[in-house]
Amino acid sequence: MGLIDRRMGIFLAGLFVLTVAIPYGNLAMSGQPVPSYVVSLLGKYLCYALLAVALDLVWGYCGILSLGHGAFFALGGYAMGMHLMREIGDRGVYANPDLPDFMVFLNYEALPWYWHGFDMFWFACIMVLAVPGLLAFVFGWFAFRSRVTGVYLSIITQAMTYALMLAFFRNEMGFGGNNGLTDFKDVLGFDLQSDVTRAWLFGLSGLALAAGLLIAKAITDSKLGKVLIAVRDAESRTRFLGYRVEEYKLFVFVVSAMMAGVAGALYVPQVGIINPGEFSPANSIEIVIWVALGGRGTLVGAALGAILVAGAKTLLTGWLPEVWLFALGALFVLVTIFLPKGVLGLIEGRQKGQSASRERAAARADGVDLEVRPEELRGEEVKS
């Protein structure tokens, strides 16, 4: 079926309907059945979904459990945030044409060197890809070459995002300290508060998610993808067969980081703020539960899981704020113990089980006894 199998087809069709219907309901229909905040909220979920797909690419298909994907997301967000800061120009509180408000407040003399170029949109777009990609490349280069795997890798990715969080909290870093970057006015001349711009951002998020899914699918379906799965399931054996394991891992890690960066860049204009809290290890580990809930190694499942959990979070923190952490905690425990293949695995497994039992019934009617082997029911073993 090529790139678009059944599961991908259904999801993409649903996504298409959503990205058309939501802005339509917000902008064109009388009575505005979709309020504006819902557009931004759903746009945020789509960014999360893209982030989850990025993580699924490395965790589900290559066995790299990154607890630092929030860092790539946040770096992409900061790159976009810096551009939006520069677009404010002299409309800030201090009306300084050269420096963003927080720099005036912190007595900066001139723009730090790393802020130069961010007044150009294309430059910011390159940085959205380049900065997370470069960090992933350097980090992965060191980590994979010296064969840091499994839990150790997870822990140092967590340390990486923790160190970045501490760094971005410092005012001296020149990224606004703990307030982060905010008060954005417009992007490419379009007012960020207007419904039309928000609808466009929402549509772009949907497009980016679809593109991310297709890219990830293309990678995993290719021969390279088969090697990645081999690395996930038996890294040493793959290496002994002559594959340069670390190069495959590095490639997929960098692609995934760039994808996360794009998600962050789309997230920031819709939320209107980026601060160092995005780097917190707790955020990164929450991404993992999206993927685990939806179904690891399914791509579509990861996107679904992100939307489900983020939606539940919005609802629960609104209704019963006390309960949310209990629910999230229970989700972690229950999914890992009872749903190792996630919701998608459960649904598809049940469908498979039904069709299998139908076949068995048919076979029995024909007088043939079909032995059910345990491997078939369990499906392929996913090694962690």
Added chain:
Amino acid sequence: MHFLLRLLGRVLGLCVLLIAPFMVQAQSFDDLVRALPEGKFDDRAKVIAQIAQTGDDRAADTLTALLEGNLHVLKADDSLVVISKRGTQTIAADALSGEDRGVVKKRGSKKIRVNNALRRELRAAIGRLTLAHPDPVRRLAAAEAAFKAADPSQIALLHSVLETEENKKIRGALTEAVAASQLADAEATTADKLDAISVLRKRGDQEALTLLSPLVQSDDPALAEAAEEAVVKIEQSKRLWGLAQNVWFGMSLGSVLLLAAIGLAITFGVMGVINMAHGELVMLGAYTTFAVQEAIRGAFPELFDWSLLIAAPLAFLVAGGVGVAIERGCVRYLYGRPLETLLATWGISLILQQTVRSIFGPNNREVGNPSWMSGAFELGQMTITYNRLWILLFALAVFFVLLFVLKKTPIGLQMRAVTQNRQMAADMGIRTGWVDAMTFGLGAGIAGLAGVALSQIDNVSPNLGQSYIVDSFMVVVFGGAGSIWGTLAAAFSLGIANKFMEPWTGAVLAKILVLVFIILFIQKRPRGLFAVRGRAVDQ
């Protein structure tokens, strides 16, 4: 009869003589002070001498105010006041009773003037008054003030006080004051000054250094040489003490890291279970301490000093019990799947956090220090606080008890057997499931003990554990999973490295640099400082 009368007269006279000074003092300190504004400078000098002789407690303060030009006469009612500045306002207080007289206008009062001769007299009188004070603390303070003043005119006075002073510490301070004054004295002989230099060299602190460094440029070559030698020596010792202080701070931080990580060294290091709820078990220990202290405050306030000793075993049981529950209820289904364990225990940590938040509220809780943990003492030129010292000792005690349990007790033997070869251990009749639960419970219980100690120096809030989780994993990974000694070495070396970087980089950047260092270090030695040797290649 005549004789008797004479005797009586003498006894009476003696009594009067004995009592007189007290009576005079009682009456006349106030009168004498009131007489201060009158007459010329010469009259004032006599009054000052008399005030000094009264030995009244207030004498020193009043004379100091006079010396500093703060003793004024209020124009409104001619009363004497001591003025002080508060912001831009001038506040007056009655010179005799200390009663507050409110704000004084700019020209509302008149200063009692003194000249240079009077100032000298005043300084001597103040010095004599406080140097002869019955309270040794005041005497020591006066001797130190004399050292700081370094006034040549007080040398004679200091010498006279030295003859009668018996307290060794005060004698030392007086000798140093003499030395400081002699260095400032243009008429002192070279021999005297050389003696003074050697006294100051022994003192060896920043103040001695400021006194000695100008002498290096002295015209007298002998003096210059001695001074330079002393300066070099003092700077050397200062550097050494600075180093020692940094090492101490580092060990103190290291002991905190050790406490936080040592439980993890068992659950992660020995068992290989990634327990992300470890920090929350530490938090449970801290909250147990809080609960125990609340109970003691309510029921037996006199037991407060014992609260930590009561809390420690309870915290061990609470955290250990929760640990056993986690192992039995969740972790045991996930052995061999480390990444899933990580996620599930993370979920448990969220649940524990929210539970504590629901019960105790989201704010910081106040945990008190028992009396034996507050305060500090001086060791040479460094200050050591008791709570840090006790925490260091506690951390080491926990460490060695744990080491003993693992190496010398039957349960420790079983734990090691199960982690090394589960199948073989089971064949030998060890109940591996029970041992797993006990091992996990031991690690969790130690986390609870850490919570008792950390409650003394950190905020007790539901987020307490979060701030330690990354650090403690770093320590265990850096030391080498499975090596208890490695954890000890890693905790102290990371603590000391952190504190040595702080002066140059600031606390946050030092922490970031340490994290980056560990990340790089793991690339080089993925199995940590003290790698456990064995045949296991992958996982």
